[in-house]
Amino acid sequence: MAARERGTIKAKANFNVSEDVAALRKAMEGIGTTEKTLIDILTHRSSSQKQAISKAYEETTNRILVNDLKGDTQGNFENLLVALARPPAVNDAKWLIKAMKGTGTDNSILIEILASRTNKQIKELSAAYAEETKKTLIQNLKTEVSGDFGKAILLLAEGARDESTNVNADKAREDAKALYHAGEKKLGTDESKFIEILCKRSIPHLRQTILEYKNISGKTLQKSIEKEMSGNLEELLVDIVKCVMSTPAYFAEKVYKSMKGAGTDETTLTRVMVSRGEIDMLDIRAEFKKLYQNSLFKEISSDVSGNYGDCLNVICGGED
DSSP states (O other), rough: OGGGGGGGSSTTTTHHHHHHHHHHHHHHHHSSSOOHHHHHHHHHHHHHHHHHHHHHHHHHHHSSSHHHHHOOOOOOHHHHHHHSSHHHHHHHHHHHHHHSSSSSSSHHHHHHHHHHHEEEEEEEHHHHHHHSSSSSSHHHHHOOOOHHHHHHHHHHHHTTTOOOOOHHHHHHHHHHHHHHHHTTTTOOOHHHHHHHHHHHHHHHHHHHHHHHHHHSSSSOHHHHHHHOOOOOHHHHHHHHHHHHHHHHHHHHHHHHHHHSSSSSOOHHHHHHHHHTTTHHHHHHHHHHHHHSSSSHHHHHHHHHHHHHHHHHHHTTTTTO
16 A cells, blocks of 8 residues: 555645635634644645645745744644644654754664655655755764764664565575574674665565564574663664554654653654655554554544644544
């Protein structure tokens, strides 16, 4: 199935851009804001439709839609609406900029975005990043990351993963053997071999390699990485393995962790729900139910409330 068909945010049939612009203006003008209208429009239009709305909004009002949303809403709800109104590549670029801002780097955001995006998405976010910062993503990453982790992140940021869909079982077995000899079978670990294979090979090839690895070593590749590596490199390579096996399951786990325990990590929750809403939210919901015996809709309802919670539940798209 095409990825877009697995999303909950879809294009609106009989889309009328001027009607939407008028409705948004009305919802934000005067005293008070009609939040329901903002939620309804921004969660029931495809990304390209929302870009058409933004363009027409600016032409009609001489104002920028995202700025008006910021001025009219606040907190997590504001962040959620703004992200829904922006193009996906701009969101990814903004999240990466924020992750690298100030002292220290939020490596977990770099890992999540670069481990889970396709070459096309990485090329698009790189272009958006350059437009926002006047520097290339690679240039900025070089000043933020180093060592083996840096090498792996830079490889992913090139967006040059092999995209062939043909799987050669012999080559996958060779790679599985190479990984086994670079880790479990060796005193010390040859990290560069793990980086080269996991950051460059195609997703179908890696799936087969992971199966072959289990046959050869008797344990999962993830377990071996966790034993052999540590820190950011371990987190990155484990996340690549998880995304190779099932991107929806990877994001179901992310969403679960953002709501687990005391307090909610709204930043992660917003990022995942918005970035996957148009792609594979239906699959994330199914994986969530399978992994945690509870529906994502119920989990969101019990964890967040108000307009923010209402909007997330619309993106979630229903009870399972």
